Amino acid sequence: MLHLKVKVEYLGHIKNITANKREEEVDTAKDAAVSDLLAQLSEKYGDPFRKAIYEPKTADVKPNYIVTVNGLLLNQLKGLSTKLKQGDHVILMPVVSGG
Secondary structure: EEHHHHHHHOOOHHHHHHHOEOOOOOOEEEEOHHHHHHHHHHHOOOOOHHHHHOOOOOOOOOOOEEEEEEEEEEEHHHHHEEEEEOOEEEEEEOOOOOO
């Protein structure tokens, strides 16, 4: 298999950046890491995505954003270098703060 499909879900105001998409299936390279997926999404959605969520070649997503893979936070995995597998469920969401 040359590529794999992962489901990416967008929560909160991230949908404003993704043209109101709540989720989509993304084709990515078979050995892709989370950083590769985020770089691909930043190409697709352009500057608003890069400014708000992820700037390719940086060490982490922007502050105030969380990425999970199959329900696990990236810091419970291998961060942005976490390898993706066929059918993984990735969620991008803003950190909710308040009391």
